[in-house]
Amino acid sequence: MSWLAWAILSIAFWGTWGAISKVALARARWTRVVLVYYVGSLAILTIVMLARSSGADWPDRGILYGLLTGAAGVVGLVSLYRALDLAKASVIIPLTGMFPIVTAILSLIFLDESVSALQAVGIACAGIAVLLISRGD
């Protein structure tokens, strides 16, 4: 399959995930929703990993960053689910979808990457977005 087909599938899956998660939170406590999400994901992605990276190396530094990725990711997603429980999916999903901006800023600081003029405008847009959404409903 082409990259575009994978991208469209990703959009369809994630877009649906946001709306279905809102429905799920109305019927089950967030602890159960998040646990089922991660247990199912781990099962599927273990198969993906064994199929694609079974012969790969496991260097210590990669393992450390992998563990830190997990720690940050789980608290980030739990916060997202808690927010989704309290407000509309059509507000929370676009709002939390701005997280790549924080990655860009952190990459600028810690990975010595530079920020272009367009990215600076993007950061400004993010600030305006938070302001408008916080006052909107």
Next chain:
Amino acid sequence: MNRLGWLGLSIVSIALLGVWGLFSKLALRDLEWPQVIFFYYGVAVLVMLVTYRRLGGGEPIGRRTLGLLVVAGLCGTGGTTCFYLALEGQKASLVVPLIAGVYPVLTALLSRAFLKERLSPTTIAGVAFAIAAVVLISVG
């Protein structure tokens, strides 16, 4: 955690998922993407098992609700896997803005159609700025 309100929780989520992105980039210097997301979900399952044990799971759920949770999980995992597969075939500067810019719109449209969510003009403007911000950051 509820004391933070939905906006505070969203900001915590943005900050930590942003840190998650940074650590993912660092991990990808030494590991392949399936290995990185294996660690992500492995740690997440451990954390959630402890959390679930401490806080409980609330009221028992029926098969239909369990099915809904499984579908939500499959959609989230499918989105992540397809995202990485798309990244393998094209530059991140093209793939990230396309996906990150469009999937929130799909959620908003589905929520409007099926959950009857209605947004004020100010919120719609805010959502548009949020999507523009992600696209500009990724393209720039």
